[in-house]
Amino acid sequence: MKRHRIDVDDNVSMWAQTVDPVEPRPVLEGVVNADVAIVGAGFTGMSTAYEMRRRFPELGIVVLEARTVGNGASGRNGGMMLNWVNGIDSKDETLTKRIWATTQHGMDWITETIRTEDLRVRLRRDGCLETFTSQQRAEEAHRKAERLQKRDPRPAIEERYPNRQGYLESVKTAAHRLAGEGYLLESDIPSVLAGAGEKWDYLLEHRH
Numbered sequence: 001m002k003r004h005r006i007d008v009d010d011n012v013s014m015w016a017q018t019v020d021p022v023e024p025r026p027v028l029e030g031v032v033n034a035d036v037a038i039v040g041a042g043f044t045g046m047s048t049a050y051e052m053r054r055r056f057p058e059l060g061i062v063v064l065e066a067r068t069v070g071n072g073a074s075g076r077n078g079g080m081m082l083n084w085v086n087g088i089d090s091k092d093e094t095l096t097k098r099i100w101a102t103t104q105h106g107m108d109w110i111t112e113t114i115r116t117e118d119l120r121v122r123l124r125r126d127g128c129l130e131t132f133t134s135q136q137r138a139e140e141a142h143r144k145a146e147r148l149q150k151r152d153p154r155p156a157i158e159e160r161y162p163n164r165q166g167y168l169e170s171v172k173t174a175a176h177r178l179a180g181e182g183y184l185l186e187s188d189i190p191s192v193l194a195g196a197g198e199k200w201d202y203l204l205e206h207r208h
């Protein structure tokens with residue numbers, strides 16, 4: 001069998017430096033038969049192996065790791081359990097609820113596993129603090145937090161449009177399209193625009 005060198009970096013994480021040294025498992029030699037082979041002993045691989053072992057004890061499960069358990073991001077991260085998936089800014093209520101429930105479930109799973117397995121982990125679950133360095137971003141975050149509390153993921157009108165003018169331009173474009181399709185009279189467009197302007201002013205005035 002041809003062997004390839006796996007290019008994984010040699011740095012040791014801060015977390016790894018603060019735990020008792022572990023005896024490395026023997027290197028894989030020859031052929032090993034298994035029902036399930038998992039490549040990579042990070043959170044993904046290890047939690048999959050753990051759950052499969054628990055639910056299907058009859059299965060032969062092998063975890064293959066190039067270096068050590070937690071060698072990748074799992075052993076080098078900030079150690080925070082957070083209630084969201086980075087990079088997703090959901091405007092969809094169903095998706096928002098799903099991400100929240102899934103990440104909540106993940107945190108409960110970790111907490112429960114630490115308890116059941118009596119792991120030596122300093123776990124704290126007392127919320128998190130996010131800081132903002134500009135008033136505008138702080139206010140946006142405050143509005144977002146209020147919406148999430150009400151389970152309403154829809155962004156505020158001023159988050160969807162750059163400013164009043166931008167909002168009115170969008171309304172105007174939509175009104176002309178509807179008029180072209182025969183759903184609105186051309187002569188009604190000015191009053192639609194006036195109503196949209198009043199709506200913008202009202203919403204911003206009654207924001208807080």
Ligand SMILES: Cc1cc2nc3c(=O)[nH]c(=O)nc-3n(C[C@H](O)[C@H](O)[C@H](O)COP(=O)(O)OP(=O)(O)OC[C@H]3O[C@@H](n4cnc5c(N)ncnc54)[C@H](O)[C@@H]3O)c2cc1C
Binds near residue numbers: 066074079
């Ligand atoms: C700096 C940083 C900070 C982060 N902070 C947080 C945080 O605070 N909270 C949070 O929830 N998430 C955080 N994350 C994200 C989180 O750490 C990762 O999403 C998570 O660890 C990914 O786990 P994984 O098991 O999928 O991958 P990894 O942990 O990368 O595991 C992959 C494993 O596969 C092994 N491997 C690779 N190729 C092979 C091969 N060919 N054969 C055998 N083994 C192989 C690697 O050695 C490694 O051990 C952070 C990530 C980074 C980088």
